[in-house]
Every structure is written in C-alpha cells, then in structure tokens.
Amino acid sequence: MGSLAEASTLPYWQVNVPPEEREDECPPYLLSAQGKDAEILGTPDSEYQRMSWPELQGHIAKNRLDIFQRTPIELRRYFAFNYKIKMKYGSVMNFVLGEKLHWKHPIVADGKPFEKDSDLSVKRNDWPYGIDERISHLVVWTKFPLEEDPKMGRDLTDRQRKQIDDYVEKTFRVHCGNDNVIWFRNWASLKSVHAVEHFHVMLFNADQEFLDKITGGDVPISEMV
Structure with missing residues (x-):
C-alpha cells in the first residue's frame, strides 16, 4: 500500500491505505495524532522492522521505554478502536x-x-x-x-x-x-x-x-x- 517514496508525498493519514479508500480530510480518530505517532502512521508498514528480544531487553534495561511503538497499521487500528471506545464508554x-x-x-x-x-x-x-x-x-x-x-x-x-x-x-x-x-x-x-x-x-x-x-x-x- 505504498512505497517509502510515495509515502513521503502523502499526508500521514493516507499512508498504508489503498488509493481508492484514501480520504482527503484526516479521519476524526486520527486528529489527535502528533509527533512520534504521526511519524509512525506516515511510514509504510513494509518498512517497519520489528524489535527483537535482545533489543527489547536492552531498551528496558536502559529505561528507554519511549522507543517502544506499534507497527504503522496496528497504530492506526489502535487509534480507531480507542476512538470508538471513548464514544461508547466515555x-x-x-x-x-x-x-x-x-x-x-x-x-x-x-x-x-x-x-x-x-x-x-x-x-x-x-x-x-x-x-x-x-x-x-x-x-x-x-x-x-x-x-x-x-x-x-x-x-x-x-x-x-x-x-x-x-x-x-x-x-x-x-x-x-x-x-x-x-x-x-x-x-x-x-x-x-x-x-x-x-x-x-x-x-x-x-x-x-x-x-x-x-x-x-x-x-x-x-x-x-
């Protein structure tokens, strides 16, 4: 759903979305995405490298918890789910x-x-x-x-x-x-x-x-x- 070169020309909310499903305006559930989250969302999922067990151990040992992140597609789904949950449960x-x-x-x-x-x-x-x-x-x-x-x-x-x-x-x-x-x-x-x-x-x-x-x-x- 897009190369790194193509992603650089798209707003973050259109990355990892099939061309026919892309929205001109940012969907409500992604409006709160900023900084690191927007950067991750704007990265092609195919470019994401999953963290290994030794890498994870090293980051926790150094208390670098800020390095942890979800894959771009999972982060998008996470935002969408939380948006619905807040609407339903408050x-x-x-x-x-x-x-x-x-x-x-x-x-x-x-x-x-x-x-x-x-x-x-x-x-x-x-x-x-x-x-x-x-x-x-x-x-x-x-x-x-x-x-x-x-x-x-x-x-x-x-x-x-x-x-x-x-x-x-x-x-x-x-x-x-x-x-x-x-x-x-x-x-x-x-x-x-x-x-x-x-x-x-x-x-x-x-x-x-x-x-x-x-x-x-x-x-x-x-x-x-």
Missing part, C-alpha cells in the same frame, strides 16, 4: 474496568500489595508493540497503587520494585526461565490508561497453555477486530 478506563477486568469503581484492594490474588489480574496487551511475534506482551493490573519515589521523577521505589520482581519471579520466571521474562512499568506520560494501576511483563517463546492459564484464556482485542 473513556478507555471505563471500558477496561467494565469489560476487561470486571472491577467496580472506585477500585478498592482486598489486602496489602501482592497479598491477595483478587487484587491482581493478568491480561494480554490488547494492542502490543511492534515486536518479534514470539514475544507475548502481558499487562498485570492491580487494585492497589504502586509506590513511587518523587525524588526519582515518579519512578518506583526500591521496595516496590522488589515486590514486583518477587511476584514476577514466582508467577512467570519459574515457568518460563529467567532469560525469557522481563517486566517494566511505563512512565506516566506513556500510559494509555492512567486511572488503573498496572505494569507490563514480556515473555519470550512462552507456552500457549501457560498463557491461557495465567490470563484466563484472554485474547488480545487486536486479534478479534
């Missing part, structure tokens, strides 16, 4: 709470952090990044807040990091191996859902049976729409 948070997690608002934890399973929910990332397709992207949603250190620019405290790492160890590493598991928590500016606390877990070459068990058989929305 916000992405309402959708996540009501349709994904089935938690009531306001969110109240049943115990201390990581004390009760009912305070956590592991789901597939509905719109994963443009990474090696052998990598499974999970989101661990929590009813409790994650402790931040204001002196570290709202990064997690050492105590909170250890709690998360201990949880990741017993929940994921013992099943998938140390070298096949990595976790991170997005910066506030990079979060797509702010009101429900969560962190991310990436698994390399994970067994489908384990994924189904840990997520309750959850399927990414991107695979269903």
